[in-house]
Amino acid sequence: MLRMKAVVYDKYGPPHVLHVKDVEKPVPLDNELLIKVRAAEVTKADCEMRSFNFQVKWFWLPLRLTLGLLKPKKKILGAYFAGEVESVGKDVTRFKAGDQVFGATKLRMGAHGEYVCLPDSYTLCAKPYNMSFEEAAAVPLGGLNALHFLNKANIQAGDKVLVNGAGGSIGTFGVQIAKSMGAEVTAVDTSIKEDMLRQIGVDHFYDYRKEDFTKKGKAYDVIFSMVAHTSFSKCIRALNPNGRYLMANPRISDMLRSLLTSILTDKKAIFAFAGEKQEELLALKEMIEAGRIKPPIDKIYSFEQAAEAHQRVETEQRRGMVVISTDSIEPIGQSQRQA
Numbered sequence: 038m039l040r041m042k043a044v045v046y047d048k049y050g051p052p053h054v055l056h057v058k059d060v061e062k063p064v065p066l067d068n069e070l071l072i073k074v075r076a077a078e079v080t081k082a083d084c085e086m087r088s089f090n091f092q093v094k095w096f097w098l099p100l101r102l103t104l105g106l107l108k109p110k111k112k113i114l115g116a117y118f119a120g121e122v123e124s125v126g127k128d129v130t131r132f133k134a135g136d137q138v139f140g141a142t143k144l145r146m147g148a149h150g151e152y153v154c155l156p157d158s159y160t161l162c163a164k165p166y167n168m169s170f171e172e173a174a175a176v177p178l179g180g181l182n183a184l185h186f187l188n189k190a191n192i193q194a195g196d197k198v199l200v201n202g203a204g205g206s207i208g209t210f211g212v213q214i215a216k217s218m219g220a221e222v223t224a225v226d227t228s229i230k231e232d233m234l235r236q237i238g239v240d241h242f243y244d245y246r247k248e249d250f251t252k253k254g255k256a257y258d259v260i261f262s263m264v265a266h267t268s269f270s271k272c273i274r275a276l277n278p279n280g281r282y283l284m285a286n287p288r289i290s291d292m293l294r295s296l297l298t299s300i301l302t303d304k305k306a307i308f309a310f311a312g313e314k315q316e317e318l319l320a321l322k323e324m325i326e327a328g329r330i331k332p333p334i335d336k337i338y339s340f341e342q343a344a345e346a347h348q349r350v351e352t353e354q355r356r357g358m359v360v361i362s363t364d365s366i367e368p369i370g371q372s373q374r375q376a
């Protein structure tokens with residue numbers, strides 16, 4: 038049985054529950070690829086799963102049953118990565134050994150391991166030629182989710198778009214994709230992220246700790262909010278006629294109110310769970326290769342520094358994406374021969 042290194046957590050808790058451990062190296066089935074992970078994003082969702090502290094509290098029980106009642110069922114986190122195909126099962130036609138790819142492991146997680154096995158039907162495609170593995174790993178979460186929501190908003194050139202929670206993984210792509218659609222973009226986040234957000238194209242900025250964007254007397258065609266507990270009624274009031282309110286983190290009451298709003302008014306409130314589709318990843322790759330979008334990288338950590346990477350994601354200091362790289366790991370063949 039071959040072994041590999043992985044960042045593992047055996048119990049829910051603070052970042053120090055994470056440790057690097059030797060685990061069984063996965064073996065691809067006939068329809069799967071074995072991918073050597075070169076870099077993976079550490080996301081807010083990874084931190085929420087590790088600590089079992091989710092922003093949306095109504096989801097506690099179903100999530101706990103899914104993730105593990107007493108301890109985590111899947112011990113290796115990470116869902117967004119870039120890497121190289123090491124081998125493929127006999128039924129795989131889309132990829133071959135040596136291909137450089139990026140994508141999402143969906144609910145399988147496991148991208149914070151040295152290797153991951155994924156069916157070739159998963160959301161995977163060739164890594165953009167003009168990006169490092171670290172940059173490419175920082176694309177799928179934010180890019181796929183932002184694109185999914187913004188495609189629902191039918192943005193026209195000149196539309197005024199406000200992104201609430203603009204400085205995070207999804208928000209930074211929301212800003213860039215809305216800009217590339219020709220929108221005038223207002224970002225809401227903390228001022229520590231203002232420079233980074235201006236660099237990726239933001240036209241106007243509000244610090245949510247100092248100002249309430251819904252009280253500035255301005256109206257928007259689209260409000261895209263990543264923030265749980267955003268006031269539904271204030272956002273609807275801050276929309277122009279025919280405006281669209283996109284919610285990435287809705288409460289149950291927001292979901293119910295969104296149906297009434299869409300039926301009874303000329304505004305639309307939209308909630309969705311992004312499917313992270315293959316065609317959306319291909320669209321992102323094209324946008325990246327055309328130079329239209331790029332992930333702002335806050336910091337790249339080594340595999341062994343995974344706990345620090347989680348800590349960084351949980352602080353309010355990061356300005357862009359946090360990535361862990363597997364480059365520091367000794368090649369597997371070497372460590373096994375020595376063992």
Ligand SMILES: NC(=O)c1ccc[n+]([C@@H]2O[C@H](COP(=O)([O-])OP(=O)(O)OC[C@H]3O[C@@H](n4cnc5c(N)ncnc54)[C@H](OP(=O)(O)O)[C@@H]3O)[C@@H](O)[C@H]2O)c1
Nearest residue numbers: 081202204205206207208225226245263285309310311353
């Ligand atoms: N519906 C879906 O399909 C879907 C898919 C993926 C994720 N999500 C959800 O979407 C949310 C965002 O994901 P993400 O990965 O982009 O998270 P993230 O990287 O943590 O980004 C959230 C951003 O919002 C900022 N923020 C916090 N409170 C705020 C407030 N009151 N007003 C304005 N900005 C505020 C955060 O700043 P600080 O860093 O200072 O806190 C951070 O920059 C997550 O909660 C996740 O669960 C939904």
